[in-house]
Amino acid sequence: MATVAQNFMKLFRSSSSPSPAESQQVPQKLTRRSSGLGELSRLWDSETPLTVLDLGSTSPTNITFFTGRGHKIYSEDLLVASTEPQLVTKDEQGNMVLDSRKFLADNLLYPAAHFDVVLCWNLADYLDESLVRPVMGRLWSVLKPGGMLLAFFHTKDAGPDSPCYRFHIIGKDTLEMQRIVMRREARRGPTGAIHTAIVDSFRLQRVFNNRHIETLFRDFASIKFFLARDNVREVMVVR
Amino acid sequence: MSAPLSADLAQIGKSVVIKGELSGSEDLYVDGQVEGSIALKNHSLTVGPNGQVKASVDAKGVVVQGKLEGNVQASDRVELRKSAVVTGDITTQRISIEEGAYLKGKVDISGKADKAAGK
Numbered sequence: 001m002a003t004v005a006q007n008f009m010k011l012f013r014s015s016s017s018p019s020p021a022e023s024q025q026v027p028q029k030l031t032r033r034s035s036g037l038g039e040l041s042r043l044w045d046s047e048t049p050l051t052v053l054d055l056g057s058t059s060p061t062n063i064t065f066f067t068g069r070g071h072k073i074y075s076e077d078l079l080v081a082s083t084e085p086q087l088v089t090k091d092e093q094g095n096m097v098l099d100s101r102k103f104l105a106d107n108l109l110y111p112a113a114h115f116d117v118v119l120c121w122n123l124a125d126y127l128d129e130s131l132v133r134p135v136m137g138r139l140w141s142v143l144k145p146g147g148m149l150l151a152f153f154h155t156k157d158a159g160p161d162s163p164c165y166r167f168h169i170i171g172k173d174t175l176e177m178q179r180i181v182m183r184r185e186a187r188r189g190p191t192g193a194i195h196t197a198i199v200d201s202f203r204l205q206r207v208f209n210n211r212h213i214e215t216l217f218r219d220f221a222s223i224k225f226f227l228a229r230d231n232v233r234e235v236m237v238v239r
Numbered sequence: 240m241s242a243p244l245s246a247d248l249a250q251i252g253k254s255v256v257i258k259g260e261l262s263g264s265e266d267l268y269v270d271g272q273v274e275g276s277i278a279l280k281n282h283s284l285t286v287g288p289n290g291q292v293k294a295s296v297d298a299k300g301v302v303v304q305g306k307l308e309g310n311v312q313a314s315d316r317v318e319l320r321k322s323a324v325v326t327g328d329i330t331t332q333r334i335s336i337e338e339g340a341y342l343k344g345k346v347d348i349s350g351k352a353d354k355a356a357g358k
Contacts, residue, residue: 058336075343076343
């Protein structure tokens with residue numbers, strides 16, 4: 001028999017959690033204009049094949065987009081990779097953190113100066129705090145000098161429940177956004193382990209202000225901000 | 240999902256574990272575990288939903304429904320179904336990836352570039 005407390009909590013769950021029927025629905029796709037992508041699109045018609053790293057969820061659309069233009073694309077879903085249970089460790093204060101050394105020993109293993117473009121999307125906003133700086137450091141090293149990185153950051157107006165999206169390139173400056181709904185298949189990381197820590201989706205970990213973003217990319221040669229209407233800043237940095 | 244029935248299709252069932260070099264001149268369906276290398280020059284490999292392949296693969300066509308770890312060289316096409324978990328670089332002429340498939344690695348469409356280079 002359910003306790004009073006359990007019944008009380010149901011009131012909250014019913015208002016914030018989708019019903020099983022809702023959660024099984026195919027996530028709707030939204031379209032948004034991206035100034036940062038528009039800037040990058042000048043590169044797509046390059047005669048020289050580009051080497052592109054897509055750090056979002058595996059996107060058939062993006063793979064088709066780049067391979068159709070003769071470019072090479074690497075796909076690596078770092079958010080899913082960050083949910084590997086073996087990464088969890090404790091810091092000196094006994095707090096649960098993720099082991100960034102182990103993470104970088106298993107992920108982003110590319111030769112130095114390998115990529116022309118890195119599509120970071122909204123990775124930094126949803127990645128665990130302990131991994132953000134080490135990952136950005138590694139991304140700097142795998143980008144070619146002059147290579148470009150595109151990242152999206154929420155503004156302070158975004159709430160903690162801001163959904164995590166995967167991004168599909170459907171035009172020169174147009175993205176299709178698809179809310180990430182964690183399914184059983186998607187919870188399997190590279191080792192095939194089921195990641196029970198993930199409930200429905202990834203949660204917004206923090207909101208960076210402009211100064212934080214500049215500090216995060218301080219090793220890069222230049223940084224450019226594009227403010228969008230949907231509480232998102234697009235940032236394009238050049239190594 | 241069961242393997243498609245065909246006279247020229249070899250099957251490795253889900254309780255079978257193989258370590259070593261696999262080569263052949265017929266299509267192969269793997270629903271078990273294979274570790275090593277798979278060479279099926281003019282034929283296709285299908286990794287079934289229970290399949291766990293840890294091998295370099297050289298085949299005409301590759302369809303993945305299960306788990307594949309290793310580089311894939313396919314002279315014709317690669318299909319990653321929605322339940323596929325692939326870690327490795329893929330070189331092929333054509334590729335199709337279903338929503339939900341997981342890929343960690345490079346996709347290189349070799350046909351166009353090779354033709355342009357006169358290879």
